[in-house]
C-alpha cells in the first residue's frame with residue numbers, strides 16, 4: 338500500500354502499517370522519530386555550521402529515512418541485509434526521483450561502515466542506527482567511521498531500564514536499575530555505553546538531542562575527534578544510589594562506585610546503585626530550539642514535534658527526574674496540578690521544570706525532603 342510521509346511517497350507492506358511486522362518493516366508510529374531526525378539534520382548543518390553532506394541510513398528497510406534525507410539535500414546511502422527491503426527501498430527511491438542521491442546496498446551494516454571508513458570518497462558524515470533492539474552491536478563501526486554525527490535508536494527498553502537486569506548488563510556493560518524514573522535510566526545507560534564506545538576511538542561526544550518515548554530511546558551525538566575530548570566526555574559518567582523506600586537519590590561522578598549502605602534521608606537499607614550512567618545534560622537547549630524552528634507545518638507530526646521540543650528545551654539537566662504521583666503516593670497526600678506543584682518549588686527557591694518522560698514527571702534541584710517541605714502546603718490545600 339501507499340503512504341506519504343514528510344513530502345515523500347512510499348510503497349510499504351500493508352501489514353506493517355498496523356504496526357504488525359510485514360515482509361519489510363515500516364512503523365507508522367515512528368513518524369515523529371523520523372520527522373525529528375530530518376529537523377535535527379537540518380539544524381545540525383545550520384547551527385553547527387557543519388559541512389556534513391553524507392547520511393547513512395544503516396538499517397533502511399523501506400528506505401524512508403534515506404529517501405527523506407535525500408529529498409532534503411543529503412547525499413544518502415541505505416543498507417539492509419534483507420533482499421526484499423533493498424529492492425523496495427530502491428523502488429521507493431525511484432518513485433521519489435532520488436535514485437541518484439540515495440544509493441541502496443544489500444550488506445551487513447557493520448561490513449558496510451568499515452568498508453566506507455577505508456574509502457575516502459564515501460566518507461560518512463552522519464550515521465543513523467535504527468536496528469531491532471539494542472544498537473550496541475553496531476556502535477563500534479559507527480564511531481570508528483562517522484565524521485560528525487551519530488544518531489541512535491534503541492528499542493530494548495526493558496534491558497536498558499533494569500527490568501531485564503542481566504540482559505542490560507550484557508548489552509551495555511553497565512548496571513541499570515529498575516527505579517521510578519525507568520525511561521531516564523534507559524537514556525542514561527544508553528548514553529554511557531555509547532560514549533564509552535566512542536572513547537575507544539579517541540572521540541568525545543556531545544548529546545545534542547536525546548529523548549525517551551514509550552518503546553524506544555533516541556539520541557543524536559555530535560563527535561569531536563580528539564583524545565582530550567574523549568577524556569572530558571568520560572568525566573560525565575558516574576553512579577546513582579537510589580532509596581527504594583523514600584525515593585531519595587544521590588549522584589556521584591567518577592570511575593568507581595561508592596554505594597550507599599543506608600539511605601541518608603530515611604535510614605532504610607533498600608538502596609540500589611546503578612552505573613556507570615551519563616550524568617551530564619542529555620540535550621543542548623539552544624540546539625533543540627533550532628530543531629523546533631525547523632519543523633515545517635507540512636510534517637505529519639508538526640504540532641506534536643514542536644510541543645515536544647518545547648518541553649525538552651525547558652527540562653532541567655538534573656540526571657534523574659521525580660514522578661509527582663509516585664511521591665504523593667509515598668507521602669499519602671493527594672496529587673495536584675503540575676503547574677501549582679512546580680510553582681510551589683520555585684517559590685521555595687528551587688529550580689523546577691516538567692520533564693518529557695510523562696505528564697507527571699518533573700526535575701528539580703531540591704532533594705526529596707525539600708520537595709515535600711516545599712509542596713506539602715499546596716498538596717493539602
Ligand SMILES: C[S@@+](CC[C@H](N)C(=O)[O-])C[C@H]1O[C@@H](n2cnc3c(N)ncnc32)[C@H](O)[C@@H]1O
Nearest residue numbers: 362363396397398417418419445446467468469
Ligand atoms: C527497525 S527496522 C529499520 C526501520 C527503518 N529505519 C525505518 O525508519 O522505517 C530494522 C532493519 O534492519 C535490518 N537489519 C537487521 N540486521 C541488519 C544488519 N546486520 N545490517 C543491516 N541491516 C540489518 C532489517 O532487515 C530491518 O529492515
Ligand SMILES: [Zn+2]
Nearest residue numbers: 580583600603
Ligand atoms: Zn530513603
